[in-house]
Amino acid sequence: xxxxxxxxxxxxxxxxxxxxxxxxxxxxxxxxxxxxxxxxxxxxxxxxxxxxxxxxxxxxxxxxxxxxxxxxxxxxxxxxxxxxxxxxxxxxxxxxxxxxxxxxxxxxxxxxxxxxxxxxxxxxxxxxxxxxxxxxxxxxxxxxxxxxxxxxxxxxxxxxxxxxxxxxxxxxxxxxxxxxxxxxxxxxxxxxxxxxxx
Amino acid sequence: xxxxxxxxxxxxxxxxxxxxxxxxxxxxxxxxxxxxxxxxxxxxxxxxxxxxxxxxxxxxxxxxxxxxxxxxxxxxxxxxxxxxxxxxxxxxxxxxxxxxxxxxxxxxxxxxxxxxxxxxxxxxxxxxxxxxxxxxxxxxxxxxxxxxxxxxxxxxxxxxxxxxxxxxxxxxxxxxxxxxxxxxxxxxxxxxxxxxxxxxxxxxxxxxxxxxxxxxxxxxxxxxxxxxxxxxxxxxxxxxxxxxxxxxxxxxxxxxxxxxxxxxxxxxxxxxxxxxxxxxxxxxxxxxxxxxxxxxxxxxxxxxxxxxxxxxxxxxxxxxxxxxxxxxxxxxxxxxxxxx
Ligand code: SF4
Ligand code: SF4
Numbered sequence: 043x044x045x046x047x048x049x050x051x052x053x054x055x056x057x058x059x060x061x062x063x064x065x066x067x068x069x070x071x072x073x074x075x076x077x078x079x080x081x082x083x084x085x086x087x088x089x090x091x092x093x094x095x096x097x098x099x100x101x102x103x104x105x106x107x108x109x110x111x112x113x114x115x116x117x118x119x120x121x122x123x124x125x126x127x128x129x130x131x132x133x134x135x136x137x138x139x140x141x142x143x144x145x146x147x148x149x150x151x152x153x154x155x156x157x158x159x160x161x162x163x164x165x166x167x168x169x170x171x172x173x174x175x176x177x178x179x180x181x182x183x184x185x186x187x188x189x190x191x192x193x194x195x196x197x198x199x200x201x202x203x204x205x206x207x208x209x210x211x212x213x214x215x216x217x218x219x220x221x222x223x224x225x226x227x228x229x230x231x232x233x234x235x236x237x238x239x240x
Numbered sequence: 241x242x243x244x245x246x247x248x249x250x251x252x253x254x255x256x257x258x259x260x261x262x263x264x265x266x267x268x269x270x271x272x273x274x275x276x277x278x279x280x281x282x283x284x285x286x287x288x289x290x291x292x293x294x295x296x297x298x299x300x301x302x303x304x305x306x307x308x309x310x311x312x313x314x315x316x317x318x319x320x321x322x323x324x325x326x327x328x329x330x331x332x333x334x335x336x337x338x339x340x341x342x343x344x345x346x347x348x349x350x351x352x353x354x355x356x357x358x359x360x361x362x363x364x365x366x367x368x369x370x371x372x373x374x375x376x377x378x379x380x381x382x383x384x385x386x387x388x389x390x391x392x393x394x395x396x397x398x399x400x401x402x403x404x405x406x407x408x409x410x411x412x413x414x415x416x417x418x419x420x421x422x423x424x425x426x427x428x429x430x431x432x433x434x435x436x437x438x439x440x441x442x443x444x445x446x447x448x449x450x451x452x453x454x455x456x457x458x459x460x461x462x463x464x465x466x467x468x469x470x471x472x473x474x475x476x477x478x479x480x481x482x483x484x485x486x487x488x489x490x491x492x493x494x495x496x497x498x499x500x501x502x503x504x505x506x507x508x509x510x511x512x513x514x515x516x517x518x519x520x521x522x523x524x525x526x527x528x529x530x531x532x533x534x535x536x537x538x539x540x541x542x543x544x545x546x547x548x549x550x551x552x553x554x555x556x557x558x559x560x561x562x563x564x565x566x567x568x569x570x571x572x573x574x575x576x577x578x579x580x
Contacts, residue, residue, distance in 0.1 A: 062303070074304075079308045081299040081311040082300045085300040093311060095311055104317050107320045107323065110394060110395055111407060111408045127408070128408040133505075134323075137316065137505050140313050142307060225284060226284030228311075231285075232288075232314050
């Protein structure tokens with residue numbers, strides 16, 4: 043099985059936010075939650091770079107390790123998913139996540155955050171694939187239909203890559219060789235460093 | 241025609257000059273045209289290297305959620321490691337260690353008896369308000385403690401036993417209880433401080449009590465004490481300091497993002513967890529000595545009336561004070577249960 047990952051080639055990202063919008067639309071993501079976002083580093087200075095970031099579907103995912111009810115699971119493709127039925131909205135996964143991926147429908151006190159929501163790599167949740175129940179909680183299950191995440195598919199400059207980690211890393215390295223520069227595989231060290239196989 | 245050409249020329253000449261001037265002025269700027277995206281571009285590796293502990297790689301975002309501006313916070317992984325490897329050790333040593341210690345103490349020393357036996361006469365040790373305050377705080381503490389332990393260790397200890405659905409439901413209710421009972425608990429801590437602090441100021445007598453091992457180690461030894469002996473004062477201050485630390489750290493977790501961002505939440509959860517485990521271990525000792533560990537001790541918080549012989553053995557000076565105030569005439573007939 044392939045180990046799927048995201049890779050944002052920041053030297054190509056034009057901060058158009060199409061990935062952000064496509065994601066919100068595809069999954070009917072509630073107000074206030076952005077499963078994907080674009081962060082611009084050194085904004086307005088020479089050499090600024092924009093990075094599109096969502097859940098990185100980490101190896102030995104910090105969110106899964108700290109969840110008090112252990113509601114996360116990793117699919118055979120390496121996608122980190124969770125069960126909204128089991129989630130108690132405690133916020134721990136947000137504290138542990140290096141990429142600020144987990145978000146909550148409410149910014150409440152007294153534990154009224156609501157169920158955690160995050161990027162699913164367009165792979166839905168524990169419900170049966172492509173059912174209305176799955177859509178309501180997690181959004182579209184594109185992976186089950188043999189499609190890649192909508193954000194990467196939408197990317198006009200092909201900055202955002204999704205797919206087999208080994209292949210997209212290879213594509214990125216070829217690009218860097220060809221053009222002679224690259225600002226790095228953003229998040230990869232933090233998300234996958236511990237594991238040689240990634 | 242020529243007039244037109246000469247006219248044109250008269251316009252073009254200054255224009256050309258102007259262009260030439262512009263390029264001359266712009267010459268230093270030409271260096272910027274050869275700006276290489278490679279040299280000055282931000283690079284992830286350099287940003288990560290420059291990060292200090294607890295810092296994040298941040299930028300600008302165009303969505304309203306300010307927290308989303310944080311791109312990478314490597315500290316999240318350290319927090320995970322603390323939750324996964326450190327916390328079970330701290331919890332195990334504190335709680336299992338204390339339980340083993342108390343069991344060993346019970347085995348070796350046995351139950352501490354009233355040496356002269358029950359006299360049948362009692363003296364009021366804790367008024368009903370004091371007992372009410374104690375038990376409200378204690379009940380909150382037990383529920384807070386169990387639901388807190390469940391958050392940290394339930395997934396390893398309880399989840400495999402009762403299954404994910406039941407465990408999730410239980411943890412959900414536990415979390416709600418934890419959030420709401422925090423308030424009566426904080427009130428209880430504040431009230432206990434106000435009511436008992438005057439009897440808990442450390443004094444020279446406490447030193448002697450400690451040197452004598454509190455009379456806990458050997459029979460027949462009863463260092464004098466006023467209302468509270470050094471051991472009880474220790475428990476009092478542990479509860480106050482622990483309670484304040486728990487309240488403070490818990491407050492920031494109850495109202496997230498008011499004190500700061502995710503880094504401060506990580507720090508407060510660590511403080512909350514470590515103090516809680518030490519606190520629970522300390523309270524285990526308190527529960528032990530107030531129940532199985534010492535004969536006659538439970539009555540103080542149970543009925544509020546303690547046996548005069550117990551009081552004289554453990555709080556000789558306090559009994560004298562009370563008698564001087566005429567609250568318990570020596571040799572008064574046995575008192576029944578207080579009307580409550
Ligand atoms: S990016 Fe965050 S939410 Fe996604 S797998 Fe990693 S730790 Fe979990
Ligand atoms: S918010 Fe939900 S998913 Fe995240 S750690 Fe808490 S229970 Fe688990």
